[in-house]
Amino acid sequence: MPPHANRSWISMKTLLAAMCVATIALFLALFMAQAQWLSQGAAFLRNDLRNTHRIIRNFERLLLELQDLRLKRIALEERIGHEYRQPLDSSLQVISDVTTEIDQLLISHPRRYRWIQISGIISAHQSAFRTYIRLVQQLELAAWKASGTQPPSPVTADIHLSHFLKLVRHLHESATGMRWLYPHTWAGFAAHAHELMTRISSLADLLPPPSLDEATIRLSLTRIRQEVAGYEATLTTMLRRENEQFWRDLSAASELFVSHGEAYFSSRIPAWTFLLLLTAGSLFYFHYRIVQHLRQMSRRFSDSTLPRKIPSLPPSGIREIDDFERCLVQIADNFHRELQMNSRHIKAITTIWNVLSDLGRERTDLREKPSDALGGSLERLLTLLGEQVPSLSLARILESTDDGLSPMTQDYASPAFRSSEKYAVYTRSTGAFQRIGWTNSLSGWIARHAAIDPWTPDSGGDVYRISAPFRQIREFGISPTHEQGLDGAVIGIRLLSKKGEKLSGNKPGLLALYFDDPENVPGESDWMFMTIMAHQIVSVIETAELLDISNRQRHLTSQLGIAREIQASTRPPTPPVINGLEIDAVISMASQVGGDYYDFIPFRDGRIGIVVADVSGKGVPAALLTMVLKTTFKALRVETLSPAQILREVNRILIGIIAESYFITMTYGIIDPSTRSMNMANAGHTPVLHRTKKNGGDIVTPIEIPGYPLGVIETSFKERKVMLEAGDTLLFFTDGVLDCCNKTGDRFGMAGVETFLKETSSVNLPARRLLARLDSFREGLDAPDDITAVSVIFQNGDSDGTPQESDPT
Secondary structure, three states: OOOOOOOOOEOHHHHHHHHHHHHHHHHHHHHHHHHHHHHHHHHHHHHHHHHHHHHHHHHHHHHHHHHHHHHHHHHOOOOOOHHHHHHHHHHHHHHHHHHHHHHHHOOOOOOHHHHHHHHHHHHHHHHHHHHHHHHHHHHHHHHHHHOOOOOOOOOOOOOOHHHHHHHHHHHHHHHHHHHHOOHHHHHHHHHHHHHHHHHHHHHHHHOOOOOOOHHHHHHHHHHHHHHHHHHHHHHHHHHHHHHHHHHHHHHHHHHHHHHHHHHHHHHHHHHHHHHHHHHHHHHHHHHHHHHHHHHHHHHHHHHOOOOOOOOOOOOOOEHHHHHHHHHHHHHHHHHHHHHHHHHHHHHHHHHHHHHHHHHHOOOOOOOOOHHHHHHHHHHHHHHHHHHHOOOOOEEEEEEEEOOEEEEOOOOEEOHHHHOOHHHHHHHHHOOOOOOEOOOOOHHHHHHHOOEOOOEEEHHHOOOEEEOOOOEEHHHOOOOOOOOOOOOOEEEEEEEOOOOOOOEOOOEOEEEEEEEOOOOOOOOHHHHHHHHHHHHHHHHHHHHHHHHHHHHHHHHHHHHHHHHHHHHHHHOOOOOOOEOOEEEEEEEEOOOOOOOEEEEEEEOOOOOEEEEEEEEOOOHHHHHHHHHHHHHHHHHOOHHHOOHHHHHHHHHHHHHOOOOOOOOEEEEEEEEEOOOOEEEEEEEOOOOEEEEEEEOOEEEEEEEOOOOOOEOOOOOOOOEEEEEOOOOOEEEEEOHHHHOOEOOOOOEOHHHHHHHHHHHOOOOOOHHHHHHHHHHHHHOOOOOOOOEEEEEEEEOOOOOOOOEEEEOOO
């Protein structure tokens, strides 16, 4: 159980850290003990075993040297001379060196006493062997004397000096034997004894040997040889036994080391096992505590049903688990609040949908203002807001103007507040739909301190905060002329679109909410619902504005359709049929109505007049001017007037009708099939193209006549007469043909029109084919301007086709 019943006593991180620290400490302790044992084992292997191996190798070497010395002695017995003594002396020196090294290794060894015995025998063996060498030397000298020959080198050994050398060697050996008894004084004494023995031996080599006969020398040699052989047999046996004993000691030490290691590891296995069990038990207990508490949490959440509150459990003792439980409980509570809020929203959505449906219905009575439907919709939304927020007493929706605030709908007042004296004071100071000022009203102060969203996410997260000021009216310190009698708390919410734009004709809106009881403040769900309703009010206002624009656009579209039908009815439905002429005409508007115009005027004498005009601008104004132009033509007596006179009269009439910013370009020609001629005049319009055959080829010539557009200034116009032949083609067109462009920006232009006429000299209906050519040239792009084309083909008759200019009469 935790030490405190109301809070956690440790965090999961701290518990895991403590377990890790304890486990690491135990592992370190065992590791240090293991390292200490391994260090001791390494010292044993490095010192004891290595020294033992060196001793054994020296013993084996000593045996080999003794064996080699014996073999040399046997092999050289028959050879008398200096060559005989030199290899024996070398072997004796090696044996002495090996003996000294073994003596150094066995200074503090337990078998030191045994080595003293062996080293004494080795010293006696070396003394006997040196005596043997001197006897051989004397025998050699006696042999030289018996032969009466001088020896090749002086022989300076004296056999009687050997007794003195034995005394010195015995002294050196005694000092070596006392080494283990007196380690401090031995070193100096042994060094002096060894030096004395060396010098006396050198001196003995310089002294002449005593005079002995050969038989005596040989008898001594036999005796010394037997003594040396005895020493060799004894030393061989003792060294082999001692070597075997060292091998047994080495094997026993190794087995002891192994047994100690096994015992050490056997004693550590329980500790390691205990450590592992402790760690596993701690982890299992920790896991059990967590799983047990999580299962209880799962049962609680499974058994609980909303809106019943989820019961709490005692703390588990682990901070993270308890924090997780509190987080889940908080999530469940938040979900419960969201569920309640959603139920309120579902009820409100039906009302909002009905409001939007009523707002979007098509008005049959055009006298009904859009603000009437909008006011009713906003009133229903305020009523819905009051029903869903019980603490709300008064709500207003106002739009700001330059000189104050204007209500957009009737105020909402709760039944309790409506029956109070405060409401009576409020209604006496504030009339229905009364405009109020910025400084003499409560709403003016609220508008200056209103928030956009009263319930907004904090730093873009999921945690919301209240951003609207919930202020007490008595804190304002103002005495308003309007909206008197209110002394509770107010909230102001600015009504802006999602893009931050103002509403209702670029005027910002305001939602003012009044709470008569300052203690009964709205809760979180109320704040959220007020924010949602504020956005819904913005949507309704925007929808009303869009619906009003849509209704106006639909009405305008309908009117444009009628205008298009009227304008189309002013144009000839089909080109006239005249003998000897093939007439074709096409028109394509860039919009529903346009400023291009063409017409055919038949005369009673068989002539026909062709009018092609282009009004500056596009759309409805240009279309109206085409109607004016047609009416003007109808008012004139065209049969009695020449083309130039017609243009002059039309220009005079239009100057007094159209505005200064508008003008009309026009070409007017009268074709006489009987004389195969055309009289024409031009008022700033694109030239007519004349295609004729000459010298076996097609020639396209523009008929250019200078002149001002109509409706600009009072002026006269020039006129030309063109004689035509069979097969000639006349093409009237507006500048919309020249302004067509393709996707690369290339312009069709006059060159394109001339090329088209040359390519279509043998086909009929060139006007329609020109329109198809322009559609293909634009590659799907819209035409920048209205397009009009009228073509006339002369089918019979003779003429030289020379244009003639005549003065207007």
